[in-house]
Amino acid sequence: MAKQYSEVVFEGHHGNIRGFIEGFIAGSGKEMSFFFSDRAGVKAETISDIIKEWISLSNKIHHVIMESELLNSIKKSLENLDESDVLSRPSIKSVKAIKAASFRFKFATYGKKYGDEIKNLLDKLPGGLSMKDYAPVEKVNEDAKGVELYSPAHDYSFEGSGVITGPVDEAIAFRKALDDHPLVDVTVIDLEF
Amino acid sequence: MKRALVVFLALMAVMYLAPAAVSIGFAAGNDTATVESPEAGAPAAHNGAPEPESALGQELPLWTVLPFAGILLSIALFPLAAPHFWHRHFPKISAAWALIFALPFLFVYKGEALHEILHIYIVDYIPFIILLWALFVISGGIYVKGALKGSPAVNCVIMLIGTILASWIGTTGASMLLIRPIIRSNAWRKNKVHTVVFFIFLVSNIGGTLTPLGDPPLFLGFLHGVPFFWTMKILPEMLTAAGILLALYFIIDSFYYRREDKSAMTMEKSAISIEGGVNFLLLGGVVCGVLFSGLYQTKLGELNILGVHQNTANLIKDAILIFMGLLSLWITKKEIRKANEFSWFPIMEVAYLFAGIFMTIIPALAILKAGEHGALAFLVKAVETPAHYFWATGTLSSFLDNAPTYLTFFNSQLGKFYSGMPEAAAVAKLIVDKVPYLAAVSAGAVFMGANTYIGNAPNFMVKSIAEESGIAMPSFFGYMFKYSIPILIPIFIILTLIFF
Structure with missing residues (x-):
């Protein structure tokens, strides 16, 4: 059966998010895949999203395509983390299942x-x-x-x-x-x- | 191949040598009407005794230049809009434009019209085609074998060699010789479009500035009395443009080279070697033949061919050129021409199309020579400074063939500065008293042929060879907006500020 994927919007530093996900996969010992939308050639943000991001001066938004199993595991582990557990933990802004x-x-x-x-x-x-x-x-x-x-x-x-x-x-x-x-x-x- | 050769030689024989058709009258070598050029290597303008300037240019209405505009626009637009139709039918289209002008012209002006037509074919067209044929045949017998690494330094060296060679074997010859080696050397690279584009800038255009052999417009200038080495006066402009372009190319290519996957360089490097090198000697023969015609222009008398004066030195030059071409065909191995994908088609294209161009350009040249008395007086008046000539010639050369464009503005200068003066005397003064003006027209015609694919004949050839070698060349407008406008136009502005 084909894997289910979702588009997950993270807010945070690119390096932190990548390190977090890669570390998570390595720690789980499972083979799970993810792609950063901008590197994989996936349309992620509209021009208005980009402008909004610039105006708000918020952290960079990152769109990551990841399989559902990985997403669920990450969500669960993030919920279990205390604010003080990591210096800068990524936060998930939205999740959309990809058809x-x-x-x-x-x-x-x-x-x-x-x-x-x-x-x-x-x-x-x-x-x-x-x-x-x-x-x-x-x-x-x-x-x-x-x-x-x-x-x-x-x-x-x-x-x-x-x-x-x-x-x-x-x-x-x-x-x-x-x-x-x-x-x-x-x-x-x-x-x- | 043999048929094309026979047709070519038959044409030359009919026009030049058939005793029944040619009334030969040797004029005195020191014909008083012949204007001696002030510089060595200069043919007397319009070959021998100047014929009196007629009032034709003052009489012809502006609409008579429409067939000329029509054929130039056909050459510019058909290859883009209907390439296969144009490929099959361009000789008929060229002939149609020629007849649209020639038939009414002959009907109205009768003998005078016939004389004008014979004059332009005997004095301009046939020597022009003979030179291009000789350069094409001889340079097509030289094959550059092997492939190098395709690094920025190697690419720059190949382009530098091509830029230098272009003035001596023509931009078409240099492009034919080096485009495949540079593509082979860069076959492993992902980013190579810019290399082909800079090759078009340098080898297919700007490199051909220094001698009349380099680019057809300059040879037309030579046929009209501009000395062989006069074009060396454009050396500073050429060095500036080529220097900036080479430096810029090195920077851009180094940037892309760093991003290349070097493991993709699977092709075997092999030293560059040249086959058919003896043809370089024959190219030397062509240079000598052309120089000879300039040096002995007034010393060997002239022939009257169907009422048109042609200097004997020019006929000897044409015979030398034909001999060099035939010698090249005879001594060059067939394998070398096969490796170069040599065919007669390109020179047949030139012969067919320029037969139409030279016919239809007759009214334009006559009107321009009439200066402020002709129907193009507004153009003659509007273009005043060398900078105007550089940009006016250049802009038209970007979109129309640069050879007729050069001839148009060359004649506009004669009309502007020396209206009513016989061409030989006018050109002799122009090359001494108005150097920046003629330099501007020459540089504009040669340099700005690089602005579009249709500006100069080798541009399309290089594009086509690159595309068939798997390089995704930009579209017509892509070439302009990505490359020629942002790169060449600023360089031409710099040249204008410094030189014109």
């Missing part, structure tokens, strides 16, 4: 070698994810082979775009794989709650 995640991608390449690379990448779409609005166009135009000065036209082109939807952890991993290819552009991941 699905999605992002758009697009690419355009003019070399067969790179077209094949992108096809291979998309063929490896993880089982939990689905792809929609994908109608790639591959053209081979032998007339345009060679170098041109004034009438540039490529003898090969492969262009396409689409939307990937599915569980957030798989979406984050697949988005990174696509983003690592220099000819593929990806948008940030939108979360559905």
